[in-house]
Amino acid sequence: MAKTTELTETYSDALMGFILPGRSARGRMVRLDDVLEQVLSAHDYPAPITHLLSEALVLGALMGGLLKGEEAQLTLQAQTQGGVVKLLVVDFRAGAMRGYADFDDERLASLGANPGLTALFGEGYLGITFETEVKQRYQGIVPLEGDSLAEACENYFSQSEQLPTLIRVASRAGAGGRKAAGMLVQHLADGEEGRERLHVRLDHPDWEHIAVMAGSVSHNELLDPALSLEAIAWRLFHEEDEIRVQKGANLSRGCRCSAAHYETIIARFPADERDEMRGPDGTIAVDCAFCSRTFVLEI
């Protein structure tokens, strides 16, 4: 195997891309620790929601990592009408990540320690929106089916984008805080990333091979701090002719909320509705759902 890029850093809050040119496949790997803690610390969520949001943040980084440019954005939104979790949102822009969940406390407590995706969402939908740097939007919506959000994302790629895709996500709470990691691998039928796809075959021999190799990765490997992301790629694909790895965007917790942002939104409401929002001192308090900051507006 020829390695065309050397990466030596330890992978803490890191995103890495890789290409397997001989198999027409590309992938992303991510590890989240401090960023994950920062997003989670803005909320005080019970364990099942923390686990769910951790998985969603990994997926947001893996899919957001497919985009190029500072202005490109990936939004992942899971939604239901009557579910215990009503809304889960994660977004990713140039490595800046944020997320929150809206759920029913009492019903969640009745589900026990480890509820599955269906118990949490009931009949729900997952919307994935890619917004490119030139403001083109691609949105796909798939039912929230399968055992995990990762499986629902795989369905999105195969159904909405005709891209055979394998995704693995691992998340664990330990002494050093919560850590989460994941890998996405997909087959590009034409060979090179960025060119138009000519046809799609889920049974393409190259894809079948790569899916077996990639699918053999364990949760322990994904989370093992002694193993760099590059080392994992090497373990999985060392029999390939070539693997190219590339460092992805620097990851951070980022929220774009500001008083000016909320003033713009509140200013769109009619005056009588704004008056109903006011507290006793005449100001309007707005909470950012993502980072739990409160903005007191004098508008």
Ligand SMILES: [Zn+2]
């Ligand atoms: Zn915010």
